[in-house]
Amino acid sequence: MRTLVRFLSTVSESQKFIDWKRVRFIGGRGGDGCSSFRREAHVPRGGPDGGNGGSGGAIWLKACGNTRDLSSLKQPQYKGENGERGKGSNCHGRDGKDFILTVPVGTVVKDNGCFLSDMDSNKEMYCVVRGGRGGRGNASYLSNKNRAPRFFTPGSLGDEKVLELELKTIADIGLVGFPNAGKSTLLRAISNAKPKVAAYPFTTLNPHIGMVQYWDPPAQVAVADIPGLIPGAHQNKGLGHAFLRHIERCRGLLYVIDASSDDPRDHYYQLKHELEQYKVGLSRRPAAIVANKIDLLKNVLNLTLGNDCPVCAVSGMRGQNIEQLLTVIKRLAQPQLFA
Template identity: 50%
Template sequence: MCPWDTLSPGVGAAASTDGRGVSGASAGLSVPGGGGARKPAAAAPTGRACVLQKRHFVDHRRVLVRGGRGGDGVSCFHSEPRKEFGGPDGGDGGNGGHVILRVDQQVKSLASVLSRYQGFDGEDGGRKNCFGRNGALLYIRVPLGTLVKEGHEVVADLSHPGDEYVAALGGAGGKGNRFFLANDNRAPVTCTPGQPGQERVLFLELKTVAHAGMVGFPNAGKSSLLRAISNAKPTVASYPFTTLNPHVGIVHYEDHQQIAVADIPGLVRGAHRNRGLGCAFLRHVERCRFLLFVVDLSVPEPWTQVEDLKYELEKYEEGLSARPHAIVANKIDLPEARARLPQLQARLGQKAIALSAATGENLEELLLRLKDLHEEHVANELARGRQPLRW
C-alpha cells in the first residue's frame, strides 16, 4: 500500500483548527489479525520515564509534505420528465487542501512535528452542477523561531507570533463536463481528473527567539539565575552540563512589561569547532537581541571566561560578540569570589553586576539593567521602522 494512503498519527480530523488527529483507539480502528482476544494495552509510563519524555527536545527535523489531491470532475447529463435532454450538468471537483506551517507559542520544540504529512483531498464533483468540497487546510504547529529550508535554500523564517508558511499547495480540482459546453458541442462528455498536490521535502531548524540570551561556561549558574528572575524551571545541579536544551523564561515587571530570557547550554573552548555541545546550540544565540555574559567568580581569573566566550561567538558569526550586553558576576556569596570582583572589572574595563543566584543578593540591579537593554533595543527597532519582538 502506498504510504500516502494512510495518514500519519496526529494528521486527520479537526485539521481546520489545529491539525491534530484522532488516535487509532479513539477512532474505533480494529487490530489486524481479527477475531482473537485483544492484546491488553501497555500501561502508561510512570515516574522517571514520564520525566524523560517531558524533557525531550528536538531542534531540527526533516519533513515530507504533500498537498491534498483535487477531486475529479464528473460527466453526467440532466434528465427529468418532459425534459429528457437537459444538457450536461457534471460539477467540478474540489481543490485539495494546503499544508501550512503555523507558529504556536505554546510549542517549544520540534518534537511534536512528524516526518510526513498528507493534506486532505478535495471531494469529487456531483450531478446537477454540484461542485465538490475543497479539502480542509492542514496546519502543522511549529515553535517560534523555526527556519524552513528546501535543500540549502532558506524559504521561510517564522520568527514572529502567528507567522504562517504554505509548505505544500493542494492540487486543483478537475472539471466536470458542464465546463466544456460550447456552441459547437452541446453535449460534451469530457471531464478531467483532479491534480495531485505539491510534494516537497523541507528541513526545519529551530533557533530560539528571545530578547536576552545568557551565555557562559558550564556550571556558571545560568539556570539558577533564570529560575531566580523568571517563571522558568530548568534543571539545576552542582555538576557541569546540567542544561542540555535551551530554556526561555519570562521576566515580568510592574508596568506589565515582559522580557524573554534564554538560558543557552554551557559553551566550552572550541565550541565554534563543534566541541562540547558545539554549533548545535551556538545557533540559538543568533536570535537573541542582547546578551548576558554569566561569569563564575569562584574560579581563578574569571575575566578569561568573558574573553573566551566573546572569541567563540565571534568565530561562529562575525559581529555576534559586539551585540549589546551586560557582564553578570555570579556566586558573589562565596568568600573568594568577592575578592576577585575589583580585578574582574579592571581587566574588562566595564562594570560587572555582582550577584548571587543562590541567595538572591543584588538581583534588582540585574533586572534594572535588563530593562534598560530592552528599552534600548525597542528604540533601535522603532528607529529602523521595524516592529520589536513582543511576548
C-alpha cells in the same frame, strides 16, 4: 527607587526538547471532474451536467506562543485532504480541508538549506504546500460547436516538499557561559523558572525562558538560559550549533562567568570568540559580564574581567546583588527607557 519585580510563569522543563525537524509535506490531490448527461424523462436532448472536482487541501504552519518546541510534529509526513470528485446534476466536489500545524514562535522554514520563512510573531501563518486543482467536468466544455462533450479532466496533484524546520528561541536577553557557570541558578534567582540545577557540567540540556515584569517604569523582559557552550562550539563540538542558534535573536547578552575559576577573564574572551566565529557580529551585541559565585571569593575587588563592557558581580545561589543585575538586564533589553 527600589525596582519592583513580579515573576511570571515560564516554560517548564522537558527532557525531549526538539528544535529541528525534517518533514515531508504533501498537498491534497484535486478531485476529478465528472462526465455525465441529463437523463430525466420528458427532457429531450438533455445536455452534459458533469460537475467539477474540488481543490485539494493545503498545509499551513501557524506560530503559537503556547507551543514550546517542535515535538508536536510527531509524523515524518503530513498530507492535505483530497478534494472530492464532481458528480452529475452539475454538483461540484467539496474542496479538501486545509491542514494547520502549530509550531513555536521563532520557527524558521528552509527548503534544502534555502530560507523560506521566519515565523517570529504569534499567530503568523505560512502555507508550506498548496493543494492540487480540481478537474473540470464535461458540463464546463459545452459550446456551440460541441453540444455533447464527453470528456473531463482529472484533478492535479498537490505540491510536495521536504522541508527543514529549525527553532530559534526568541528572548530579549541570553545568558551565555560555559557549563557549570551558574546560569540556571541565576535564572531561578531572577524569575520563577525552575531549570535543573546540580554541581556537574551540562545540567541544562534545553533552553529555558524566564519572564520578568518591571513596574518602574513598566517593562517586560524575557531572559533565556542557553545551555552551556564549550571551546570549539562554533565548529559544532559538543552540541555547539544546536545551542548557538538560540542566541541569534537575543537583543542583549549576559556573559555568565564563574568568578571562582582560575582565569575568569580568559573565559570571557573565549566566549566572545565562540560567538563571533559562529556568526560575524554576534559578539558585538549589547552585553554585560555577570561574575557569578562571588560568595566563593575572599576579595571581590581583585576580580578583573574584560574592560569593553560593564561587570556585575553577583551570587545567584545567595541572591547577592540581584537587584543590580535586574537593572543591568533592563538597560540591555529596553535601552529606550534610559535615553
